[in-house]
Amino acid sequence: MSEEKKSASAEATADKPGWKELPEGDVLEAATAVDFHTGSWRSSRPVWNEKNCIQCLICWIACPDSSVYVKEGKMTGFDYDHCKGCGICDHECPTKPEKRAIVMEQEKK
Amino acid sequence: MQIVAKTGNEAMAEAMRQINPDVVAAYPITPATEVVMIFAQYVADGLVDTEYIPVESEHSAMSACVGASAAGGRVMTGTSSQGLALMYEILPIASALRLPIIMAEVNRALSGPINIHCDHSDTMAARDFGWIQIFSENAQEAYDNMLQAVRIAENTKVNLPAMVTTDGFIISHCMENIKILEDQEVKDFIGEKKVPVSVLDTDHPVTIGALDLQDYYFEHKRQIVDAMGKVAPVILEVAEEFAKKTGRKYGLIEEYKLADAEFAIVALGSTCGTAKVVIDELRAKGIKAGMLKIRVFRPFPAEIIAEKLSPISAIAVMDRSDSYNTQGGPVFTEIRSALYDKGKKPKIVNYIYGLGGRDIMQEDLLSVFNDLKNVGNQPQINYLGVRE
Numbered sequence: 001m002s003e004e005k006k007s008a009s010a011e012a013t014a015d016k017p018g019w020k021e022l023p024e025g026d027v028l029e030a031a032t033a034v035d036f037h038t039g040s041w042r043s044s045r046p047v048w049n050e051k052n053c054i055q056c057l058i059c060w061i062a063c064p065d066s067s068v069y070v071k072e073g074k075m076t077g078f079d080y081d082h083c084k085g086c087g088i089c090d091h092e093c094p095t096k097p098e099k100r101a102i103v104m105e106q107e108k109k
Numbered sequence: 110m111q112i113v114a115k116t117g118n119e120a121m122a123e124a125m126r127q128i129n130p131d132v133v134a135a136y137p138i139t140p141a142t143e144v145v146m147i148f149a150q151y152v153a154d155g156l157v158d159t160e161y162i163p164v165e166s167e168h169s170a171m172s173a174c175v176g177a178s179a180a181g182g183r184v185m186t187g188t189s190s191q192g193l194a195l196m197y198e199i200l201p202i203a204s205a206l207r208l209p210i211i212m213a214e215v216n217r218a219l220s221g222p223i224n225i226h227c228d229h230s231d232t233m234a235a236r237d238f239g240w241i242q243i244f245s246e247n248a249q250e251a252y253d254n255m256l257q258a259v260r261i262a263e264n265t266k267v268n269l270p271a272m273v274t275t276d277g278f279i280i281s282h283c284m285e286n287i288k289i290l291e292d293q294e295v296k297d298f299i300g301e302k303k304v305p306v307s308v309l310d311t312d313h314p315v316t317i318g319a320l321d322l323q324d325y326y327f328e329h330k331r332q333i334v335d336a337m338g339k340v341a342p343v344i345l346e347v348a349e350e351f352a353k354k355t356g357r358k359y360g361l362i363e364e365y366k367l368a369d370a371e372f373a374i375v376a377l378g379s380t381c382g383t384a385k386v387v388i389d390e391l392r393a394k395g396i397k398a399g400m401l402k403i404r405v406f407r408p409f410p411a412e413i414i415a416e417k418l419s420p421i422s423a424i425a426v427m428d429r430s431d432s433y434n435t436q437g438g439p440v441f442t443e444i445r446s447a448l449y450d451k452g453k454k455p456k457i458v459n460y461i462y463g464l465g466g467r468d469i470m471q472e473d474l475l476s477v478f479n480d481l482k483n484v485g486n487q488p489q490i491n492y493l494g495v496r497e
Contacts, residue, residue, distance in 0.1 A: 002334075004331075009323075013323075013324045016324055016325070019329070019332050019335070022325070022328050022329065022332065024207050024268065024332050024336070025205070025206045025207030025208075025268065025306075025317065025329075026205060026206060026317065026319060026321055026329055027315050027316070027317050028315065028316040028319050029314075029315065029316065030314030030315055030316055031316070032316050032319055
């Protein structure tokens, strides 16, 4: 026979639901990744230079984290809460070396 | 009801045809190949409505099963030995996400050394992954267990995956007369799958299988134990309904001349058939021999096993795999643990036997019963039929 025993570590999460209340099977509401700010993992960030941007939207297609903002068909900047700084947008951006629309900059400590 | 000649694999494939699952994802492996090969032919011939996913490995097969089951489908697969081992990474995900996937598992020795014949090492290594495990003695039981497993796994109190096992070649490739139900009877018996949530239900979007760290993982694992605790009564309910339809009775265990036995063996799978013949011969000579057959190994029916074994004077537990803990096989250690709190404990010894498909003959089991008469004068763990 078994029963639940309290532990000091359990006290720290006492505000969270217990196993009897939780929905079974690790089922949560949709789009929980929005609340998880993976942007904090970033070591370098893409910086957008609007005047050099040709609005091809290749960065938006290539971004694996859906972190390129687009409004009314135009690129408007980056979602730094979720951009992990992979640099794919910079790599794929077709603008010329002397007129880059996206450049990667080191995150400051 | 019809009587047909089927091998164990054919019987399992026939059950799958009648169950008509939404998705089957599988990769062939000896000796389970035929189960999914025959089923693939049913798909090709349009006899089932199943989406058959031919995958590149068993890891992918189980992954595809998880996805399809999370989408709400009734999902099945089949495998054996190394194939099951390649699924190990995904098996506890299936149970943690509470996906009632059904697997036809043909027991075969794990490599190495490489071997394709029967023992229980593959299934026993998967015993702690939150899967229900049901063993079959013959092709008839394999067929019957497959049908019942759907009902057990999909019961809303349970929602856990289940594997139904046969013994490689001994059951999988031997032909027997079996009784099968009409297609409509199976359809009525298994019913429609109830789908609590589905990743394909875009009106009610959900996240299934999110990262689950220090603050929630433990609670989700505790839920699996709780669900496992509810499996036994569901198995008995389903068995009762099945018996009404077919006349064939099933429990968590089967007792064979056990009630008044002085000497008993405990076994799983095809060995139980051989043991019944040996017990009949011993009974004819006035020796009170009996057997406790374990049908359901997960959840482990400890209470009823302890109750039935406690009054018997000497017991041999037959293990067709070793745990390599040097304390005996997995069945032996669990039975010893189950008996610990009983006031009256039988003398109990372990026989590891039949590894890599080594035959277990009537004479071998007879020698086990002979040993039991002098129990106490032999080692606790015995390797039956190994050359010194």
